[in-house]
Amino acid sequence: xxxxxxxxxxxxxxxxxxxxxxxxxxxxxxxxxxxxxxxxxxxxxxxxxxxxxxxxxxxxxxxxxxxxxxxxxxxxxxxxxxxxxxxxxxxxxxxxxxxxxxxxxxxxxxxxxxxxxxxxxxxxxxxxxxxxxxxxxxxxxxxxxxxxxxxxxxxxxxxxxxxxxxxxxxxxxxxxxxxxxxxxxxx
Numbered sequence: 001x002x003x004x005x006x007x008x009x010x011x012x013x014x015x016x017x018x019x020x021x022x023x024x025x026x027x028x029x030x031x032x033x034x035x036x037x038x039x040x041x042x043x044x045x046x047x048x049x050x051x052x053x054x055x056x057x058x059x060x061x062x063x064x065x066x067x068x069x070x071x072x073x074x075x076x077x078x079x080x081x082x083x084x085x086x087x088x089x090x091x092x093x094x095x096x097x098x099x100x101x102x103x104x105x106x107x108x109x110x111x112x113x114x115x116x117x118x119x120x121x122x123x124x125x126x127x128x129x130x131x132x133x134x135x136x137x138x139x140x141x142x143x144x145x146x147x148x149x150x151x152x153x154x155x156x157x158x159x160x161x162x163x164x165x166x167x168x169x170x171x172x173x174x175x176x177x178x179x180x181x182x183x184x185x186x187x
Contacts, residue, residue, distance in 0.1 A: 008114030009092050012056070014142050015118035016085050019049075019125030023085075025132040026078035035131040036185045037124075038164065042131040046077040049124045053084040056117040059110065060091035063098040085121075116153045119146050123183060126176075137187070138176030147179045154183060 031043040040048070054070045073080035092114065100107045122138060129136035138146075154163050164184025169177050177187040 008111035008118070011118040011142070011145055012092060012114045012121070013089060014139070015122035015125070015146075016089055018139060018142060019121050019128070020082060020085055022125035022129040022132075022134075022136055023078050023082050025129055025134050025136070027132070028076075030132050031077070033131045033133075036127045042128065043077060045124060045127055045131065046081050047072045049121070049128070050077070050081050050084050052117070052120050052124070053081065053088045056113070056121075057084070057088045057091040059101045059103075059113045059117075060088075060094070063100070064102040065104070065113070067104050112152075115149050119150060119153055122146060123180070123185075126180065126185075137174065138179065140175050143174070143176035143179045147175050147182065150179060150182055159184070 026042065026046070031041065033042045034040075035042055035045045037045055037048075050073065051070045055065045059065050099110060101110050101113050102108075103113070122142060126136065126138055159165055166184055167181045167186065169181035169187075173181065173187075180187045
């Protein structure tokens with residue numbers, strides 16, 4: 001596995017591990033709770049996370065990502081996302097991946113896909129914890145790596161639709177708080 005791809009996969013694995021810990025906090029009673037994601041309750045966030053994990057697994061397994069949303073899995077949404085996370089890890093840990101992945105017809109490197117996926121999965125894991133009323137900071141080393149990549153994945157074109165405007169982090173903020181502030185979230 002090439003170095004950049006291996007680094008992206010490592011980052012993705014650590015992000016999924018963090019998110020799985022956050023998913024353990026979900027209860028049935030929290031499904032209607034607001035999330036840091038504008039206009040989403042926890043149930044909608046879990047559906048989005050399930051869709052993102054599915055797309056990331058498609059990238060690894062088939063070398064392509066479609067833009068068609070995945071219908072929500074009936075039953076316990078948190079359990080469905082945990083199962084999908086396991087499938088995702090298996091897909092990226094399997095045979096060596098193609099260097100390029102087609103995303104809606106545009107070629108992207110597999111390492112970039114894994115890195116972007118890592119950012120999405122970890123930050124939405126944090127969102128899940130917050131929606132459940134818990135403060136579960138992003139691991140500092142993971143957040144520092146993603147902070148370095150975040151400007152590549154989140155641009156002015158993504159704001160204000162996909163991400164809120166960046167906010168000023170408090171002085172001396174940890175990498176996770178700086179990353180969240182860049183994405184328009186208050187830690």
